Amino acid sequence: MGTKYNLYIFIFVLICCNLFLASHGLPQNNQDTPPTRDSKEPVLDNAVMCEKIKDFTPKNRAVIFSIQIGQVSCFTSFDPVPKKTFIYHKWFHNDKPSTKKKLTLQPPRWATYSTIQLRETDKGHWRVEITDQKGNIFHTVRFTITD
Amino acid sequence: MSFFTHFRWQDLIDILLNSYILFRLYVLFRGTYVFRVLTGIALLWVLQRIAVFFGLILTSWAMQGITAVAALIIIIIFRNEIRDVLQAKNLKAILWGFPQQSAQTPIEIIVESVNTLSKQHSGALIVFPAKEDLQDVMQSGIPWWGLVSKQMITSIFWPDNPVHDGAAIIQGNRITEVGVILPLSHRNNLPSHYGTRHRAALGLSEVSDALVILVSEETGNVLAAKNSAITKINDDVQLVKVLQEHMGITEEKPAILRKEKFEISVAALVSVLFITGMWFSISKGMDTLITLEVPVEYTKHDPEFEIVDTSVNTVQLQLGGSGALIKSVQPDQVEVRLDLGNAVIGRNSFSITQENISLPPGIILSKITPPVVEVTLDKTITKELPVQVDWVGKLPENIILSQLTIEPEKVEVIGGKRILENISTLYTEKVPLDNIDKSGTLTVSLVLNPASLKIDPGSKDRIKLTYVVKPRGK
Numbered sequence: 001m002g003t004k005y006n007l008y009i010f011i012f013v014l015i016c017c018n019l020f021l022a023s024h025g026l027p028q029n030n031q032d033t034p035p036t037r038d039s040k041e042p043v044l045d046n047a048v049m050c051e052k053i054k055d056f057t058p059k060n061r062a063v064i065f066s067i068q069i070g071q072v073s074c075f076t077s078f079d080p081v082p083k084k085t086f087i088y089h090k091w092f093h094n095d096k097p098s099t100k101k102k103l104t105l106q107p108p109r110w111a112t113y114s115t116i117q118l119r120e121t122d123k124g125h126w127r128v129e130i131t132d133q134k135g136n137i138f139h140t141v142r143f144t145i146t147d
Numbered sequence: 148m149s150f151f152t153h154f155r156w157q158d159l160i161d162i163l164l165n166s167y168i169l170f171r172l173y174v175l176f177r178g179t180y181v182f183r184v185l186t187g188i189a190l191l192w193v194l195q196r197i198a199v200f201f202g203l204i205l206t207s208w209a210m211q212g213i214t215a216v217a218a219l220i221i222i223i224i225f226r227n228e229i230r231d232v233l234q235a236k237n238l239k240a241i242l243w244g245f246p247q248q249s250a251q252t253p254i255e256i257i258v259e260s261v262n263t264l265s266k267q268h269s270g271a272l273i274v275f276p277a278k279e280d281l282q283d284v285m286q287s288g289i290p291w292w293g294l295v296s297k298q299m300i301t302s303i304f305w306p307d308n309p310v311h312d313g314a315a316i317i318q319g320n321r322i323t324e325v326g327v328i329l330p331l332s333h334r335n336n337l338p339s340h341y342g343t344r345h346r347a348a349l350g351l352s353e354v355s356d357a358l359v360i361l362v363s364e365e366t367g368n369v370l371a372a373k374n375s376a377i378t379k380i381n382d383d384v385q386l387v388k389v390l391q392e393h394m395g396i397t398e399e400k401p402a403i404l405r406k407e408k409f410e411i412s413v414a415a416l417v418s419v420l421f422i423t424g425m426w427f428s429i430s431k432g433m434d435t436l437i438t439l440e441v442p443v444e445y446t447k448h449d450p451e452f453e454i455v456d457t458s459v460n461t462v463q464l465q466l467g468g469s470g471a472l473i474k475s476v477q478p479d480q481v482e483v484r485l486d487l488g489n490a491v492i493g494r495n496s497f498s499i500t501q502e503n504i505s506l507p508p509g510i511i512l513s514k515i516t517p518p519v520v521e522v523t524l525d526k527t528i529t530k531e532l533p534v535q536v537d538w539v540g541k542l543p544e545n546i547i548l549s550q551l552t553i554e555p556e557k558v559e560v561i562g563g564k565r566i567l568e569n570i571s572t573l574y575t576e577k578v579p580l581d582n583i584d585k586s587g588t589l590t591v592s593l594v595l596n597p598a599s600l601k602i603d604p605g606s607k608d609r610i611k612l613t614y615v616v617k618p619r620g621k
Contacts, residue, residue, distance in 0.1 A: 051547075059620060060547055060549075060619060060620055061547075061549050061550075062547040062548055062549050063548055063549070063550070063551045063614075064538050064542060064547075064548045064580065066541060066542070066544075092571075095570075095571050095572055125535050125537070125572065125574065127535070127572070140533070142533070142535050142572075144535075144536065144537075144538040146538055146539065146541055146542070146580060147540065147541040
């Protein structure tokens with residue numbers, strides 16, 4: 001009997017090991033998946049695209065903007081912010097890097113934004129990657145600039 | 148001298164093998180009419196080549212026709228001889244052995260028997276075939292296959308024997324057939340006392356190389372018919388001489404063996420010389436060049452690798468060799484294979500060398516264009532990509548599209564690693580904005596660019612868009 005149970009325990013341990021290895025062997029290269037963060041990292045509360053910022057509030061949130069409005073902003077708010085830190089707004093136009101804005105976050109909570117001026121050639125597909133200093137992506141916001 | 152540098156061990160085997168085949172043909176068919184006719188056909192072929200060389204159009208054309216037809220005729224006419232050679236011998240005898248000396252015809256017994264028949268005034272016809280097949284000129288008699296003996300011969304031609312009027316065929320030491328009907332001679336100048344037996348003896352000698360010994364029933368005279376001539380045999384010595392001459396027994400046995408060995412050796416030497424000459428004449432003068440466009444066959448070992456791009460799909464090979472060999476080159480005999488076993492993901496350059504090219508024997512590779520081929524390989528991977536809508540047109544100014552839900556947000560695509568590394572977003576087909584004035588849903592397709600990308604079977608290929616439209620605020 002003892003031998004039989006030993007065998008079951010052995011098989012159980014092997015299966016557990018396999019599951020453990022499998023879960024840790026999954027690729028972590030998904031850029032849209034937020035990485036695991038410790039409690040000292042700021043937590044993204046909100047990230048939207050808007051036509052303008054008024055009184056630190058995003059106005060006319062949208063996913064499609066006309067080129068004629070002249071500018072577009074990416075508004076992000078973090079809560080909590082454990083300590084003073086920096087984040088980046090990385091703007092990509094048609095999957096190519098366009099600009100990168102470094103923004104400061106202050107505890108205990110903080111909202112910040114970046115704005116780009118629109119030119120005729122800026123029509124197309126856009127995305128803004130909100131990342132920490134190490135490049136870990138908090139979130140990606142996608143929008144389109146049309147006529 | 149450069150020619151000999153191209154001489155390979157395969158060429159040596161080629162010459163030796165064909166020399167042996169020719170030598171064996173000689174050994175098997177020597178002394179038969181087949182061999183003589185084969186020699187004639189070979190001469191015709193040589194004449195035809197000479198006629199071609201001198202530009203004799205009609206002669207060469209006629210010779211070519213005759214040679215072609217003769218090859219067919221020889222099989223039909225000499226089917227019996229060919230059958231005898233191939234059927235009577237086993238495989239070892241055909242490939243290796245030498246024809247054994249046939250059993251000697253017992254001349255003394257025959258002479259004694261003829262003497263007895265002559266004294267008894269028993270008419271007799273005894274046929275001794277030579278090289279030619281007599282089946283077509285004689286009407287078949289009764290198979291006998293009895294050993295030659297005086298008693299046997301005298302009893303065959305005994306007047307009360309039913310077969311005594313026919314001829315007896317003696318081959319080696321056996322009486323093979325009796326009661327055989329021979330063709331009669333139609334000559335008008337024969338002596339009046341010649342009967343049917345005389346005409347039969349002469350008739351066979353006119354159409355074959357056989358010797359016929361005749362014993363006259365009326366006079367008891369012995370006559371020998373050969374080569375359309377009939378001569379009277381006066382005594383035993385003369386009969387022995389006639390028989391020996393016919394059977395080629397004019398020398399002592401060791402001398403005959405020596406002569407045969409010499410003949411075989413000469414035949415072997417001539418075979419080697421002839422085939423060597425023929426080989427050199429066919430493959431001489433590497434002066435003919437052709438250019439072939441050959442497709443390149445790329446072989447990859449890793450099934451996960453895919454060939455994304457190649458600089459060329461065909462290469463031009465300049466081949467040299469003798470005119471005869473070059474003319475006989477078929478496109479499917481020339482292959483260019485490129486082994487991608489050591490290739491890596493990305494662009495690879497390969498030099499095409501002699502090792503990558505298989506050519507028919509005797510063909511020399513002189514140039515490859517282009518000498519270098521570039522192959523771009525990629526590895527097939529699966530990647531999850533976010534979906535973005537390809538909006539076109541313009542929304543009415545008084546509204547904004549405030550929210551959009553894309554379902555599914557991400558789609559797994561399968562494609563080359565190098566391609567997918569540079570792709571971070573999948574776009575939908577173009578979705579016009581001009582018709583949107585209120586919230587709603589749409590279902591759209593994805594656009595895969597490049598077309599080599601495929602949507603993973605586990606992912607949806609249709610994208611549902613749920614959008615919220617709001618009036619523009621101030």
